[in-house]
Amino acid sequence: xxxxxxxxxxxxxxxxxxxxxxxxxxxxxxxxxxxxxxxxxxxxxxxxxxxxxxxxxxxxxxxxxxxxxxxxxxxxxxxxxxxxxxxxxxxxxxxxxxxxxxxxxxxxxxxxxxx
Amino acid sequence: xxxxxxxxxxxxxxxxxxxxxxxxxxxxxxxxxxxxxxxxxxxxxxxxxxxxxxxxxxxxxxxxxxxxxxxxxxxxxxxxxxxxxxxxxxxxxxxxxxxxxxxxxxxxxxxxxx
Numbered sequence: 396x397x398x399x400x401x402x403x404x405x406x407x408x409x410x411x412x413x414x415x416x417x418x419x420x421x422x423x424x425x426x427x428x429x430x431x432x433x434x435x436x437x438x439x440x441x442x443x444x445x446x447x448x449x450x451x452x453x454x455x456x457x458x459x460x461x462x463x464x465x466x467x468x469x470x471x472x473x474x475x476x477x478x479x480x481x482x483x484x485x486x487x488x489x490x491x492x493x494x495x496x497x498x499x500x501x502x503x504x505x506x507x508x509x510x
Numbered sequence: 511x512x513x514x515x516x517x518x519x520x521x522x523x524x525x526x527x528x529x530x531x532x533x534x535x536x537x538x539x540x541x542x543x544x545x546x547x548x549x550x551x552x553x554x555x556x557x558x559x560x561x562x563x564x565x566x567x568x569x570x571x572x573x574x575x576x577x578x579x580x581x582x583x584x585x586x587x588x589x590x591x592x593x594x595x596x597x598x599x600x601x602x603x604x605x606x607x608x609x610x611x612x613x614x615x616x617x618x619x620x621x622x623x624x
Binding site: 428430438439440442445447486488490496497498499500501502503 | 543555558602604611614615
């Protein structure tokens, strides 16, 4: 069975602080895909990053970075020097690459960045 | 390029009424999904499809039906609407593999059942 766990329901930080959002996943597939999405207060879902199971390289994009560790089944997301505009709900998601091709989301982490 | 288009954006239904939420994508994606998002909650998968003529249940399929007669369209049918179906519904599409596996989402349909 597939499962995505985002244990942090809400996080509140002050602007310019660094913050890490945790994501732990479960799957029996050897090929799978992991994603992070942002949902700002306006409600749309914005794709941030994709990783497949064969690519464990960490990635940095501006103030955003992602740490993918297959050994611990984790795909964590760090925002450096947070800004008020980063305030949103962040979702981690998993899709299997074989017969299990459902795209399953975690419950999300609400990030509030205070000025 | 319109991406994923959902209609309507808002709808109020009375208990027991039926309706169809429309979803169309113009990216030639083979995978399509329907999710519901209750207030303050995450996205729950209702149904999904890996290609025309193929559909499968997700996590919360009860009370809904889908069909996929073309690659582009994936309508979601609500029969006998109930207050528990009050939610925001999102449709999404993606490729099955390669660099395009991320799902693209529509703007959502806010449904209220009274």
